[in-house]
Amino acid sequence: MTLSFTARWRDELPATYTALLPTPLKNARLIWYNDKLAQQLAIPASLFDATNGAGVWGGETLLPGMSPVAQVYSGHQFGVWAGQLGDGRGILLGEQLLADGSTLDWHLKGAGLTPYSRMGDGRAVLRSTIRESLASEAMHYLGIPTTRARYLS
Numbered sequence: 001m002t003l004s005f006t007a008r009w010r011d012e013l014p015a016t017y018t019a020l021l022p023t024p025l026k027n028a029r030l031i032w033y034n035d036k037l038a039q040q041l042a043i044p045a046s047l048f049d050a051t052n053g054a055g056v057w058g059g060e061t062l063l064p065g066m067s068p069v070a071q072v073y074s075g076h077q078f079g080v081w082a083g084q085l086g087d088g089r090g091i092l093l094g095e096q097l098l099a100d101g102s103t104l105d106w107h108l109k110g111a112g113l114t115p116y117s118r119m120g121d122g123r124a125v126l127r128s129t130i131r132e133s134l135a136s137e138a139m140h141y142l143g144i145p146t147t148r149a150r151y152l153s
Helices: 008-012 035-040 050-057 126-141
Strands: 017-019 069-077 080-086 090-097 103-109
Touching: 008 017, 008 069, 008 090
Parallel strands: none
Antiparallel strands: 017 069, 069 080, 069 090, 090 103
């Protein structure tokens, strides 16, 4: 099965993003991948091998149809109106078109600096990312809607 992506953010909401390529990881390597989620989403096994997986999930390679953006938004933070916020280290790579017609975001966390980074280097710490991935899987299996990780590098 070939993966298909859409760039709805680019097409429909141009004021809500900055087009931006991820900053590739140096010497990216597979730490863990979520094989059950990959099967559920019909993601080819080749995207989880040591070579291809590190390129895609490490920010070096884009799949056909991906159109990466850093998103900007506004809201409250710590109980106070914060004004403009945005993806400080995450990049939306694209939206996968699923067989039922719905879409699923592919978001690369720790993708490097974005125009919305605040006093950080744009990367994600591995130990925190592992904890977040474990917590999100636990929430999923408890029936609580959540984001889920596919790959750690």
